[in-house]
Amino acid sequence: MSTWLLLTITGLGLGAMYFLIASGLSLIYGLMGVLNFAHGAFITVGAYSTWWTEAHLFSGVHSTVLRFLLAALMGLVVGGVFAALVELILIRPLYNRHIEQVLVTVGLSIAFVALVQGIWGTDAKAFVVPPWLHDTTTVAGAHIPNDRWVEIATAAVVLGLLQLFLRRTRYGLIIRAGVENRAMVQALGIDVRKAFTLVFAVGGIAAAVAGVLSGVYFNVVGPDDGTSLLIFAFIVVVIGGLGSIGGSAVAAVVVGLTQQYTNYYASSGVGDMVVVLLLGLVLLARPRGLAGAVIGARA
Amino acid sequence: MMQRRLLSDWLVPLAVFGALAVAPALSFSIPKVFDQPISSPGTLQLLAACVLFGALALTYDLQFGFTGLLSFGHALYIAIGVYLSNIAITDWHWNFWVAILFTMGAAFVLANVLGFVSLRVAGIAFAMVTLAFAQAGAVLALKDPHHWTHGEEGLGADYTKLPHAFVGILNTKNLYWLALAFLAVVFFIVRWAVESSPGRVWQAIRENEQRVEVLGMRPQLYKLQAFVLSSTLAAAGGIVYMLLYSGSTLAVTAPNFTLTLLLMVVIGGAGSRWGAVLGGILYTYLNDRLVAVGSSSTVEGLPHALRTPLEQPLFLLGAIFILIVFFLPGGIAGIASRGRPTGLRRLQEAIRPDPTLSAPQEEL
Amino acid sequence: MAVATRTLLSLRDVHVHLGQSHVLQGVTFDVPEGGVTALLGRNGVGKTTTLRAILGLVGRRGSVTLDGEALGSLPTHRIVQRRVGYVPEDRDVFTGLTVAENLRLAERDEEPRYDLVYELFPDLEQRSAQRAGTLSGGQQQMLAIARALLNDNRLLLVDEPTKGLAPALVAEVAHVLERLSELTTVLLVEQNLGVVRRIAHDAVVLDQGRVVHRSDAKELLEQPELVRRLLSVGA
Numbered sequence: 001m002s003t004w005l006l007l008t009i010t011g012l013g014l015g016a017m018y019f020l021i022a023s024g025l026s027l028i029y030g031l032m033g034v035l036n037f038a039h040g041a042f043i044t045v046g047a048y049s050t051w052w053t054e055a056h057l058f059s060g061v062h063s064t065v066l067r068f069l070l071a072a073l074m075g076l077v078v079g080g081v082f083a084a085l086v087e088l089i090l091i092r093p094l095y096n097r098h099i100e101q102v103l104v105t106v107g108l109s110i111a112f113v114a115l116v117q118g119i120w121g122t123d124a125k126a127f128v129v130p131p132w133l134h135d136t137t138t139v140a141g142a143h144i145p146n147d148r149w150v151e152i153a154t155a156a157v158v159l160g161l162l163q164l165f166l167r168r169t170r171y172g173l174i175i176r177a178g179v180e181n182r183a184m185v186q187a188l189g190i191d192v193r194k195a196f197t198l199v200f201a202v203g204g205i206a207a208a209v210a211g212v213l214s215g216v217y218f219n220v221v222g223p224d225d226g227t228s229l230l231i232f233a234f235i236v237v238v239i240g241g242l243g244s245i246g247g248s249a250v251a252a253v254v255v256g257l258t259q260q261y262t263n264y265y266a267s268s269g270v271g272d273m274v275v276v277l278l279l280g281l282v283l284l285a286r287p288r289g290l291a292g293a294v295i296g297a298r299a
Numbered sequence: 300m301m302q303r304r305l306l307s308d309w310l311v312p313l314a315v316f317g318a319l320a321v322a323p324a325l326s327f328s329i330p331k332v333f334d335q336p337i338s339s340p341g342t343l344q345l346l347a348a349c350v351l352f353g354a355l356a357l358t359y360d361l362q363f364g365f366t367g368l369l370s371f372g373h374a375l376y377i378a379i380g381v382y383l384s385n386i387a388i389t390d391w392h393w394n395f396w397v398a399i400l401f402t403m404g405a406a407f408v409l410a411n412v413l414g415f416v417s418l419r420v421a422g423i424a425f426a427m428v429t430l431a432f433a434q435a436g437a438v439l440a441l442k443d444p445h446h447w448t449h450g451e452e453g454l455g456a457d458y459t460k461l462p463h464a465f466v467g468i469l470n471t472k473n474l475y476w477l478a479l480a481f482l483a484v485v486f487f488i489v490r491w492a493v494e495s496s497p498g499r500v501w502q503a504i505r506e507n508e509q510r511v512e513v514l515g516m517r518p519q520l521y522k523l524q525a526f527v528l529s530s531t532l533a534a535a536g537g538i539v540y541m542l543l544y545s546g547s548t549l550a551v552t553a554p555n556f557t558l559t560l561l562l563m564v565v566i567g568g569a570g571s572r573w574g575a576v577l578g579g580i581l582y583t584y585l586n587d588r589l590v591a592v593g594s595s596s597t598v599e600g601l602p603h604a605l606r607t608p609l610e611q612p613l614f615l616l617g618a619i620f621i622l623i624v625f626f627l628p629g630g631i632a633g634i635a636s637r638g639r640p641t642g643l644r645r646l647q648e649a650i651r652p653d654p655t656l657s658a659p660q661e662e663l
Numbered sequence: 664m665a666v667a668t669r670t671l672l673s674l675r676d677v678h679v680h681l682g683q684s685h686v687l688q689g690v691t692f693d694v695p696e697g698g699v700t701a702l703l704g705r706n707g708v709g710k711t712t713t714l715r716a717i718l719g720l721v722g723r724r725g726s727v728t729l730d731g732e733a734l735g736s737l738p739t740h741r742i743v744q745r746r747v748g749y750v751p752e753d754r755d756v757f758t759g760l761t762v763a764e765n766l767r768l769a770e771r772d773e774e775p776r777y778d779l780v781y782e783l784f785p786d787l788e789q790r791s792a793q794r795a796g797t798l799s800g801g802q803q804q805m806l807a808i809a810r811a812l813l814n815d816n817r818l819l820l821v822d823e824p825t826k827g828l829a830p831a832l833v834a835e836v837a838h839v840l841e842r843l844s845e846l847t848t849v850l851l852v853e854q855n856l857g858v859v860r861r862i863a864h865d866a867v868v869l870d871q872g873r874v875v876h877r878s879d880a881k882e883l884l885e886q887p888e889l890v891r892r893l894l895s896v897g898a
Contacts, residue, residue: 035423037558090621099369103565103624106558111617118611173768177757183720184755188769188810189743231434231554238427269442276435283420283428507682 002142007260013148013217015256016155020210021233022240022248023162024203030179030243031192031199033098037105038086039207039233040226041112045082046208047221048116050075051125064130076208083204087197095193109227116223124222127215147216154213155252158206162245171198179243232259235279254278308490316483322346323472334591340471345587347475347543349580354482355536356563356579357572361489361529363561364570365498366522367505369426370417372433374556376530379406380537382440382454385547386447389457399538406534407527414526418519421508430554437552453548456541465542474543481539482576485532490572492528501525505570562620568632577631586612669730671696671848672717672818677725679709679716686712688872689725694818694865699840699849701859701880704869705895710852711752713869714820717850718742718749729818744771748811752822752852754803758796762787762806765795769810780809783839801832808839819849825858837861856894860884868893 021039028036054071061067090108094100133150136143166172174195178185185192214229215221232255240251255275263271325337333342355377362368383405387398417428443450458466464473492498500521503511511518541547550556559582567578589612608614627633672694679687686709694700702710716723719739727734734742743749756765766780766787781788784805790798795806804824811819824840825833837858843849844862853859859866859880866883868876876883876893884890 029423035426093625100624100628102369103561104621106561107617107620107624109617110555110558110562111614111621114611114613114617115608118607118614170767173760173764177760177768180757180759181755183739184751184757185768186739187718187720187743187749187751187755189740189771190768191738191740227554231430234427235431238424242423267442267444269438269444272438273435276431276438279431280416280428283424284416 002140003264005140005142006144007264008257009142009144009148009152011257011260012253013151013256014259015252015254016151017210017213017217017229018233018236018256019155019249019252020158020206020213021229022236022252023158023245024199024206025233025237026240026242026244026248027175027179027199028203029237031175031182032091032101032196034091034101034105036200036203037102037230038108038112039105039203040109040230041086042079042083042204042207043211043214043226043229044112044116044221044223045204046075046079046211047127047215047225048120048125048211049078049208050212051127051215051221054128064128065132068128068130072209072212075212076205079208079211080201080205083207084197084201086204087200091200092193092196113223113227120223122223124220127219127221129216129219133216147213151213151217154209158209159245159249162202162206165202166245171195175199232275235275239279239282312483312486316479319350319479320476323475332588338472340468343471343475344543345584347471347478348587349583350475350482351478351536351539351543352560352563352583353576353579354478354485355533355540356560356567356575356582357482357485357489358529358532358536359557359560360564360569360575361492361532362525363564364568364575365493365505366501366525367508368522368526370429370526371426371554371557372429372431373530373533373560374551374553375413375429375433375436376406376410376533377537377540377556378433378436378440378551379409380534380539381541381547381551382448382537384538385454385456385541388460389454390447392457392460395460395462402538403531403534407531410527410530410534411523414523414530418522418526430557433552433554433557437549437554440549440552448547448549451549453546455546458545461542466545478539478543481536485536486572486576488528488532492525493572497521497524562616564630566620566623566630568630571630571632574630574632581631582616585616589615668695668697670694671730672850673726673728674713674717675726675728677713677716677723677727679712679721679723681712681721686872687716687723690716690869690872690874692867692874692877694848694850696848697844698864699844699851699862699880700865700867701863702850702852702867702869703854703859703894706854708869709872710869711822714749714822714850714852717820718747746815746817748814748816748819748847750807750811750819750821750824752826754807756795756798756803756806756810759794761792761794762798763791765806766810766813769813771814775813776815777813780812783812783842784809801828801835804828804832804836805839808836808843812843816847819843819847821849822852823854824851825853825855833858856884856890 021043024042025036025039028034028039050071053074054067057074058067058070061070086108090104091101094104129147133147134145136145137149138144166176171194174185174190174192175198178192178195182192210229211221211225214225218225236248236251236255239255240247240249255278258278259271259275261271262274263269266274323338323343328334328336328342333345335341337343337346359370359373362370362373380402384398384402387393387401388395391398393401413432417425417432420428440448441450448454464470465477493501500511500516500518501524504518504521508518511521537551540551560579563578563582564575565578566582567576568574590610623630670693674693675691677687677690678685690709690713702713704710712721715721717727717734719734719737719742729742729745729747732745757768760768766775766777769775786802787806787809790802795803798806808821808824811821821840824836828836833855840849840851840858841862851859851863853863863880866876866878866880867874868883870893876889
């Protein structure tokens with residue numbers, strides 16, 4: 001029982017990170033039709049900014065918790081700004097040239113990883129976090145590392161904020177409508193392109209959060225972090241349905257839990273393959289994913 | 300007219316291949332371009348890699364540039380060539396030629412099965428499924444359940460079982476010729492395939508799949524043909540790769556591997572026969588040599604902030620790639636075709652986000 | 664009874680290519696200010712494409728001038744901001760949004776005319792919180808028209824608003840359009856000649872991407888032979 005609980009909470013923690021990445025990807029694809037391979041860069045930017053500012057900018061702050069939070073906040077800001085700049089400089093000029101947009105994000109992802117490796121080397125850096133996160137809390141006999149709670153809580157908060165944003169603000173309305181029918185939004189006199197930059201920024205912030213959390217989860221940050229998480233996030237996005245936040249949340253939980261359970265009860269690595277299998281099955285049965293816009297015609 | 304066809308179709312490529320074949324006899328060196336004389340094993344190894352990747356890029360272009368299928372999992376088939384042949388020889392102690400046949404057969408079957416499944420969906424979904432299958436392969440290679448691939452260590456090939464001609468530093472020139480021969484074979488096969496009647500359907504599918512359907516043909520079948528041919532040729536390239544590097548490592552299973560092929564094809568020019576080859580050769584060369592540029596005296600003199608990115612070949616290549624996508628979507632080959640839509644401009648169907656929505660069509 | 668009026672919208676030699684086909688092959692006509700100008704023609708002649716070309720939803724060559732201002736290569740949203748409303752052929756209401764949200768999204772003016780909208784479409788007011796995807800076809804049509812009505816547009820482009828509707832609803836839509844025509848100029852694509860007869864002043868007929876006939880609407884409809892030849896239907 002205690003093992004199962006540990007697995008479940010860990011799976012949810014993993015799912016939390018996938019959701020954070022997937023939500024941005026999902027919105028970006030749903031609204032703009034861009035499959036953003038550079039999302040991994042946003043994750044890495046968030047992780048590295050937090051790591052760097054924690055050591056250099058806020059080293060004077062005594063409280064570890066405060067120092068960490070400030071650094072994380074910087075990470076989010078840098079992530080959001082970076083993402084917005086990517087959209088403005090690289091994506092916007094290629095409006096409606098979808099294949100070029102995807103390719104540009106591919107190029108950016110490759111160049112970016114190389115850049116990070118050049119500046120900080122290929123080794124992973126130790127991520128400094130408040131010690132409490134390394135402790136465990138005992139629940140029903142299971143020793144749950146505290147960072148899991150933080151990951152789950154953060155993802156839940158982000159999910160809530162995203163839903164609020166989408167349902168209560170004008171830009172949220174524009175985005176929801178644009179995911180359905182971009183041309184008609186334009187035909188109502190609204191410049192959807194502003195929403196594009198916003199969606200990239202929001203995606204960048206969420207990805208940066210995922211980057212910070214991955215640093216907490218794995219205790220290190222490395223140049224490849226973004227890429228490895230990204231693949232699973234893609235799978236979550238597709239299973240959940242492109243353009244649907246709710247779908248991403250559900251799919252993230254499913255994928256995270258499946259991975260954990262299978263990796264443990266079958267053997268390590270099988271979980272990853274099962275997730276891939278799940279993707280294949282979902283796509284063949286329902287090309288729309290669980291809840292989203294059509295992502296590719298039934299061929 | 301016939302004269303010109305004969306010239307451009309046969310004489311020119313054969314002349315080029317013939318010229319390239321002479322390389323191992325050239326004992327002079329070209330400073331800055333290569334560190335050592337052309338006929339040295341080091342340079343020949345690099346040239347062999349360049350030529351091999353030219354061929355691999357061309358196999359990818361068959362699906363992408365000619366048929367409009369954007370796959371993120373092409374590396375899977377190369378990896379099958381790289382690993383399966385090696386496993387058969389080194390782990391199972393099979394005869395070399397039997398192992399080759401087995402690998403090609405396995406790749407062919409797998410391409411048919413996975414291709415059939417993947418092509419049930421199109422566009423982004425297809426790209427994602429191919430990525431997922433490749434990822435599954437990567438996980439399998441890493442976790443190595445039967446201790447065949449040796450995971451992160453990689454699997455060195457059992458050189459006692461390889462043909463003597465391909466073993467040993469002195470025989471690097473044979474490996475170079477092998478890679479060159481492979482390129483020539485792939486070049487002529489791809490050209491024959493693309494100009495055949497199924498090949499014309501592939502190109503029609505790239506432009507407008509719906510119209511192909513309306514004309515009564517089933518695009519599925521044709522796409523599968525292109526996919527299987529492309530993947531099987533890639534597996535053969537994987538075998539050459541394994542011979543060239545005397546073993547198998549996980550590098551070929553990384554998603555980045557497929558992405559670098561994509562870069563090669565786009566830089567060279569998607570959908571033009573020699574564009575992908577040129578892209579593959581150029582990319583491989585630059586990847587190797589840009590490290591030297593990075594440590595050259597000019598760059599050393601630059602401030603640290605500028606120097607760091609320039610020392611990273613992948614950064615430069617990624618940046619070049621982005622510039623090409625923006626300003627030269629036809630790639631290098633596009634420069635030669637003067638105004639006709641080439642390269643990415645011809646790829647209408649590969650990645651349209653939602654063909655069913657009433658999205659506005661852009662005037663060409 | 665044509666009164667000499669200004670020209671509100673003018674198209675000169677407009678060409679549109681969609682994929683390989685040359686859909687509009689030099690469309691030229693004027694839309695006078697006020698009232699309803701009907702854009703007629705058989706299926707597939709390019710009526711919808713003409714409206715989309717005016718809005719910049721498809722690439723075009725040739726000139727489109729709105730109230731003296733050349734629209735050139737202005738992006739769609741800017742053209743719409745010049746007080747042009749659009750009721751597309753497939754309605755294109757946002758099914759995931761509520762009725763109220765659909766309307767809210769369409770707001771452009773300082774004071775959107777909700778009172779007018781709810782006066783003409785009391786049903787929509789009642790269904791404010793209902794998801795547009797659950798509305799009937801007729802209700803969605805009303806919502807699509809209401810969206811265009813919300814703002815003080817000087818030109819409305821309306822594409823086959825009665826398509827697929829039951830006769831009672833057709834009459835309702837015609838009534839609404841009549842009200843609209845008192846307030847603003849309407850360029851109406853319509854296959855239902857009864858509606859055209861009732862509300863249109865001018866008629867422009869397209870065939871194979873060109874304008875082939877131009878006249879007073881009633882004049883045209885009183886010539887069954889002509890109508891049959893141009894539109895392949897009995898009047």
